[in-house]
Amino acid sequence: MDRIMIVEDDPKIYTLLKEQLEKYGYEAVVADDFDRIADQFTQIEPNLVLLDVNLPKFDGFYWCRQIRQISTCPILFISAREGKMEQVMALEHGADDYITKPFDYEIVMAKIASHLRRAYGSYAPKATERSLSLHGLTLLPERLEVSLADQSLELLRKESLLLEVLMERYPRVVSRDRILEKLWDENHFVDENTLNVYVTRLRKKLKDLGIEEAVETVRGAGYRLKVTWADVSS
Amino acid sequence: MRLFLRDHVPLMIILGLQIVITSIVYAFNDGSALSTISYVFIVSLFLLLVFLVYQYVTKRGFYARLSNPEASMEPIFTSKSRQFTPIEQALQDLLTDQFHFMQQELHQAENRMNRHVTFMNQWVHDMKTPLSVIHMTIQDEDEPIFDSIREETDRLTKGLETVLYMARLDSFEHDFYIEEVDLAQMMGQFVKQNKRLFIRSQVFPKIGIAENQTVVSDEKWLTFVFSQIINNAVKYSTGKSRTIEISASMEQEHLVVQVRDYGIGIPAHDVERVFEPYFTGDNGRQYPASTGMGLYLVHEICNRLGHRITVESEQGEGTSVRIYFTNTTEDDAYRRKE
Numbered sequence: 001m002d003r004i005m006i007v008e009d010d011p012k013i014y015t016l017l018k019e020q021l022e023k024y025g026y027e028a029v030v031a032d033d034f035d036r037i038a039d040q041f042t043q044i045e046p047n048l049v050l051l052d053v054n055l056p057k058f059d060g061f062y063w064c065r066q067i068r069q070i071s072t073c074p075i076l077f078i079s080a081r082e083g084k085m086e087q088v089m090a091l092e093h094g095a096d097d098y099i100t101k102p103f104d105y106e107i108v109m110a111k112i113a114s115h116l117r118r119a120y121g122s123y124a125p126k127a128t129e130r131s132l133s134l135h136g137l138t139l140l141p142e143r144l145e146v147s148l149a150d151q152s153l154e155l156l157r158k159e160s161l162l163l164e165v166l167m168e169r170y171p172r173v174v175s176r177d178r179i180l181e182k183l184w185d186e187n188h189f190v191d192e193n194t195l196n197v198y199v200t201r202l203r204k205k206l207k208d209l210g211i212e213e214a215v216e217t218v219r220g221a222g223y224r225l226k227v228t229w230a231d232v233s234s
Numbered sequence: 235m236r237l238f239l240r241d242h243v244p245l246m247i248i249l250g251l252q253i254v255i256t257s258i259v260y261a262f263n264d265g266s267a268l269s270t271i272s273y274v275f276i277v278s279l280f281l282l283l284v285f286l287v288y289q290y291v292t293k294r295g296f297y298a299r300l301s302n303p304e305a306s307m308e309p310i311f312t313s314k315s316r317q318f319t320p321i322e323q324a325l326q327d328l329l330t331d332q333f334h335f336m337q338q339e340l341h342q343a344e345n346r347m348n349r350h351v352t353f354m355n356q357w358v359h360d361m362k363t364p365l366s367v368i369h370m371t372i373q374d375e376d377e378p379i380f381d382s383i384r385e386e387t388d389r390l391t392k393g394l395e396t397v398l399y400m401a402r403l404d405s406f407e408h409d410f411y412i413e414e415v416d417l418a419q420m421m422g423q424f425v426k427q428n429k430r431l432f433i434r435s436q437v438f439p440k441i442g443i444a445e446n447q448t449v450v451s452d453e454k455w456l457t458f459v460f461s462q463i464i465n466n467a468v469k470y471s472t473g474k475s476r477t478i479e480i481s482a483s484m485e486q487e488h489l490v491v492q493v494r495d496y497g498i499g500i501p502a503h504d505v506e507r508v509f510e511p512y513f514t515g516d517n518g519r520q521y522p523a524s525t526g527m528g529l530y531l532v533h534e535i536c537n538r539l540g541h542r543i544t545v546e547s548e549q550g551e552g553t554s555v556r557i558y559f560t561n562t563t564e565d566d567a568y569r570r571k572e
């Protein structure tokens with residue numbers, strides 16, 4: 001399991017980060033002695049470091065240099081300063097990436113995953129793969145694969161994202177806005193019509209697994225997943 | 235010369251009167267001949283003239299300086315070539331004192347200003363921690379109440395950003411970095427980061443910018459400029475139109491980036507004034523949270539970056555904001571930097 005070291009002095013931020021990292025299957029360790037970050041680094045032996053710039057005593061840049069002397073492990077800065085100069089400085093001090101506050105979890109998780117992959121290769125012992133299960137229906141978001149009983153099916157990326165958010169929120173209704181937000185990326189701005197298309201396609205895919213009418217439209221609110229299939233696994 | 239004459243008019247009047255009075259007194263005194271009277275008259279007049287000429291010759295420089303003040307105070311204190319008359323010396327000393335005093339004041343004001351900017355910078359960044367905590371805490375919540383909180387935290391973030399850029403505007407020269415900016419990539423990132431704004435307002439961007447289209451500018455400031463413009467476009471489209479168009483095209487030697495919305499538009503009598511600070515106009519009164527600072531900042535930043543910006547609008551039809559980039563003369567931006 002990949003171990004991530006969090007160096008951040010705000011208790012709420014590191015607690016929330018830790019929870020989120022653990023949800024994604026990482027082991028998260030919070031550094032607590034801001035006098036001896038480098039020593040703690042040697043003890044913890046993390047695969048990746050999340051480092052705040054503003055720290056008591058010495059700043060993040062200082063610790064970044066210290067860590068660089070003993071390790072090549074990926075270091076990601078997390079800072080409220082969004083200036084170009086700070087980013088350039090961070091990179092010059094040996095950091096691999098720079099994330100500005102306030103950040104979306106998705107961005108942090110995506111960056112962590114990509115830096116781990118780059119540093120240790122895709123054959124490196126992978127953290128436990130993320131999987132969602134609901135009443136015998138299993139989604140493996142990283143493989144874009146959904147399975148029920150012994151049957152499994154490939155999904156397209158957007159379909160997988162859509163199913164993921166529906167399963168995560170089950171049994172609650174997921175608002176259209178939230179789904180749209182999940183599906184947006186730099187190149188594809190999903191509007192409501194496109195969303196309808198994705199929903200139709202997902203319904204069709206689920207039908208191939210023998211699941212019908214599981215994605216329910218809630219007028220004026222959004223969509224909801226309904227368990228209409230039999231749990232064969234149990 | 236004129237100042238000198240004006241300054242000496244009272245003296246000349248007094249002496250003139252004195253001569254006339256003396257002559258009259260002599261005239262009534264029977265013993266005096268006309269020749270004596272004219273003698274006194276001529277001698278007095280001659281003395282006056284000599285005095286005036288002497289005054290003029292010695293103080294010509296002094297009067298010249300008084301009538302044509304230098305733009306800056308500096309050269310006054312460096313010109314030590316001439317001998318000063320006492321009055322001139324006194325004035326010189328007074329001016330020197332005043333100058334040093336004012337300089338001290340200015341220096342203090344500058345220090346205060348710098349401290350203020352530093353404080354604003356620090357404060358805005360400090361405020362981002364609680365904002366981040368709120369943002370992170372509610373990120374996975376989906377109930378309407380959290381949407382509302384998210385909307386407000388987004389507004390707070392935007393507000394803090396505006397404060398930060400406003401405070402930085404004065405130290406602009408030290409705070410920018412000219413490079414080739416990939417427009418399509420920058421817009422893509424911006425749209426992704428602000429997706430909640432678009433989704434919430436149900437206004438969707440259509441981007442017509444060719445891949446690898448670059449402009450020579452500062453990415454950070456330019457992103458801020460577009461963020462203000464696009465925010466306005468979305469705000470004034472909400473409920474009326476569902477798309478805004480962001481496109482780039484060549485116009486003679488300029489690359490023009492246009493943000494076009496089909497929203498409520500700006501009344502004709504307000505269009506001219508949108509770049510004025512604190513100007514909110516009719517639309518500002520209809521929509522809360524208009525500070526009148528957004529477009530003013532945009533205009534100031536564009537000026538400093540050397541980009542021309544124009545606004546065209548028709549009430550009820552929409553608005554288009556255009557920014558003109560000069561890509562061919564790259565050194566233009568550098569020249570500004572120096």
